Amino acid sequence: MEASLYVHVPLCSGGKCDYCDFYSVPVKPDSSLPDLFIETLLAEGEKLFEKFCQKSNDSLDRIPTIYIGGGTPSVLGSAGMLRLLNGLSRLVARISSPPEEIAIEANPETADEAFLAAIRGGGATRLSLGVQTFCGPSRRAVRRAGDEALLPGRLALAAEYFPASFSADLISGLPLQSENVLLDDVATLVSYKPVHVSLYALTVKPGALPALPCRDEADRLWLCGRDALERAGYRQYEVSNFSLPGNESRHNIRYWRMQSWLALGPAASGTIINDVGGTGFRYTIPANIDAWLAAGGSGFFKEPGLVPVTEELDAITLMKETLLMGFRYLEGPDEDVFQRRFHHSIGEVIPKTLNAWRSRGLLQENKFALSKEGLLFLDPFLLDAFQELDEMRLFS
Numbered sequence: 001m002e003a004s005l006y007v008h009v010p011l012c013s014g015g016k017c018d019y020c021d022f023y024s025v026p027v028k029p030d031s032s033l034p035d036l037f038i039e040t041l042l043a044e045g046e047k048l049f050e051k052f053c054q055k056s057n058d059s060l061d062r063i064p065t066i067y068i069g070g071g072t073p074s075v076l077g078s079a080g081m082l083r084l085l086n087g088l089s090r091l092v093a094r095i096s097s098p099p100e101e102i103a104i105e106a107n108p109e110t111a112d113e114a115f116l117a118a119i120r121g122g123g124a125t126r127l128s129l130g131v132q133t134f135c136g137p138s139r140r141a142v143r144r145a146g147d148e149a150l151l152p153g154r155l156a157l158a159a160e161y162f163p164a165s166f167s168a169d170l171i172s173g174l175p176l177q178s179e180n181v182l183l184d185d186v187a188t189l190v191s192y193k194p195v196h197v198s199l200y201a202l203t204v205k206p207g208a209l210p211a212l213p214c215r216d217e218a219d220r221l222w223l224c225g226r227d228a229l230e231r232a233g234y235r236q237y238e239v240s241n242f243s244l245p246g247n248e249s250r251h252n253i254r255y256w257r258m259q260s261w262l263a264l265g266p267a268a269s270g271t272i273i274n275d276v277g278g279t280g281f282r283y284t285i286p287a288n289i290d291a292w293l294a295a296g297g298s299g300f301f302k303e304p305g306l307v308p309v310t311e312e313l314d315a316i317t318l319m320k321e322t323l324l325m326g327f328r329y330l331e332g333p334d335e336d337v338f339q340r341r342f343h344h345s346i347g348e349v350i351p352k353t354l355n356a357w358r359s360r361g362l363l364q365e366n367k368f369a370l371s372k373e374g375l376l377f378l379d380p381f382l383l384d385a386f387q388e389l390d391e392m393r394l395f396s
Contacts, residue, residue: 002062003272004254005099007088008265009073011037013110014145018209019171019202023267023287024071034076036293039312042087044264044297049091052262058274059260063092065101065251073131074106078118085122101125101250103167108154109146116161117389126249127166128196129158129179132172133185141175141211142202155192167196167249172217174202175211182221186228195247199225200240239328239375256329257337258322266292273318278342280313280321315342315395319349320386327378327385332369349394353384 007283010024011034027033033277052060054112066088068179081104092099104119111129119127133139158166164238170185189197204213213221220290226236234242238256241249254261263270267287273280285308312320319342326333341347346368347354357363362374370381 001058001061001260001272002064003052003060003260003262003270004065004067004251005063005088005092006251006261006263006268006270007041007066007068007073007084008263008268009068009070009076010047010287011036011070012055012145013075015106017144018142019381021203022069022071023291027075027276034080037289038080038084038087040074040293040297041084041264042091045088045091047297048262048264049094053095055287060095062096063099065103065254066092066099067103067105067251068273069105072107072110072117073104074110077110078112078114081115082118082122085119085124089123098123103128103249103251105130107146108151111154111158113157113161116157120161125165127158127162129155129166129168129194131155131168131185131189132171133181134188135174135177135185137172137176137182138181142209155189158194159192163193163248164195166194167198168192168194169198169200170225171200172222173213174207175209177213177221179221179224182225183228186225186232190229190232190234196241196243196249197229197234198241199229236372236375237330239378243287244266253329256325257334258318258325271313272342275337278315278318280318282311282313283308284311316389319394320342320389323350323385324382327370327381329374330369330372330375332364332367335368344394349392350385350388353381353388356384357381 008023010022011027012024013027015026015145016024048093049060073081085102089098102124104124105128106115107130111127117353120229131151132144134148134151139148155168170189172182184235199222201218212218226393229242230236233244235245236242237248238252241252243249258273260273261270263283263285266285266289269284271280271282322333322338322341323346333346335346342349354363354368362371362377364371370378374381
C-alpha cells in the first residue's frame with residue numbers, strides 16, 4: 001500500500017489569526033511544549049507505522065510525500081524541526097526510499113536563516129510561507145501575527161535556500177484591501193520568484209470582521225489576483241493554486257486525486273482507500289493537545305489512550321468525495337482510477353450533470369473536468385452531481 005503522510009503541528013507563536021479554521025494553541029517563547037510535542041509525535045509515529053506495516057497484502061510499503069502543516073510548524077525552531085525531520089526519516093527508511101516531496105509550512109516571522117538551513121539539511125524539499133498580504137493595515141485587521149517589515153528579508157532567504165521549490169500564500173478579500181493593494185501584493189511576491197502561489201478568498205463568519213468588501217467586490221478582487229498571477233506566468237491548476245510549469249504540489253495532488261494518506265498529531269485526519277472494493281476508512285485524532293500528550297499519542301494505535309473518531313466510507317460516500325476533490329483540480333478526477341475503483345465511468349454516474357454543464361460551456365472539451373471559468377461554480381456543479389448520484393442509487 002502507498003500512502004502519503006500529513007503531520008499536524010497545532011502550535012502558534014501568537015494569538016489565532018481571524019481567518020484561521022485550523023486547530024492550534026499558543027506557545028510562549030520559553031515553553032517546553034514544542035519539545036514534548038516532538039517526543040510524543042515521534043512515539044505516535046512508531047505506533048502508526050507498526051499498525052500499517054504489518055505483514056499483509058495491504059501493508060504500507062511506500063511514503064511518496066510528507067507534508068508538515070499547522071498551526072505554525074516553524075515555532076518548533078531549527079533544532080526542533082531538525083529532530084522531527086530526522087525522526088520521520090528514520091521511520092520512513094524502514095519501509096521506503098525517501099519521499100519525492102517533503103513540504104513544510106512556515107510563517108515568515110519564525111522562518112529565519114537558521115530554520116531554513118536546518119530544514120534543508122534535514123531533507124525538506126519544499127517550503128510554504130504564509131505571507132497572506134504585505135499590507136500592514138489589512139494584516140492587523142485580521143490579527144495576523146508578525147511584522148510586515150520582516151517579509152522582504154525572509155522571502156529573500158526563502159529564495160536563497162529553496163530557489164526552485166518555495167511556495168507562498170496570499171489572501172484576497174481582506175479588510176481594507178483594494179484592487180491596487182492586491183495587485184501590489186502579487187507583484188511584490190512574484191518578484192522573489194516562488195514556484196507556487198496559493199491565492200485564497202477570505203472566508204469568515206458574517207459580521208466577524210469590519211471593513212470587509214461586499215461579496216461581489218470580494219469575488220472581483222480574487223479574479224483580479226488570479227489574472228495577475230497568470231500574467232506573471234503562474235498556471236491555475238486547482239481552485240486556489242497556481243504554479244510555474246512542473247511545480248505543482250505533489251502532496252496536495254494526492255488529496256485531489258483521493259489517494260491514501262496517513263496522519264499524525266492532534267486534529268489530523270487520515271484516509272485509507274481500498275481501490276479494489278471502492279470503499280475507504282478515515283480516522284481523525286481529537287483536537288485536544290493536552291489529552292493527546294497525556295495519552296502519549298493516539299489510542300487508535302495503542303490502548304489506553306485518546307481514541308480517534310473513525311468512519312467507514314461506503315462506495316457512494318467515497319465516490320462523492322472522489323468527485324468533490326477531483327473536480328477542484330483543473331485536470332479533473334483520474335478517469336482510469338475512478339473506473340477501476342467504482343466499476344463505473346464518470347460519464348455513467350453523472351451523465352445529466354455533465355451534459356448540462358457542457359452545454360453551458362463550463363466543462364473542458366472531451367474531458368471530465370471543469371474549465372477555468374467552470375471552477376468558479378464548483379459548488380453548484382457538485383450539488384447537481386450529488387443529487388444525480390442520489391437519484392441513481394447505484395449501490396442501493
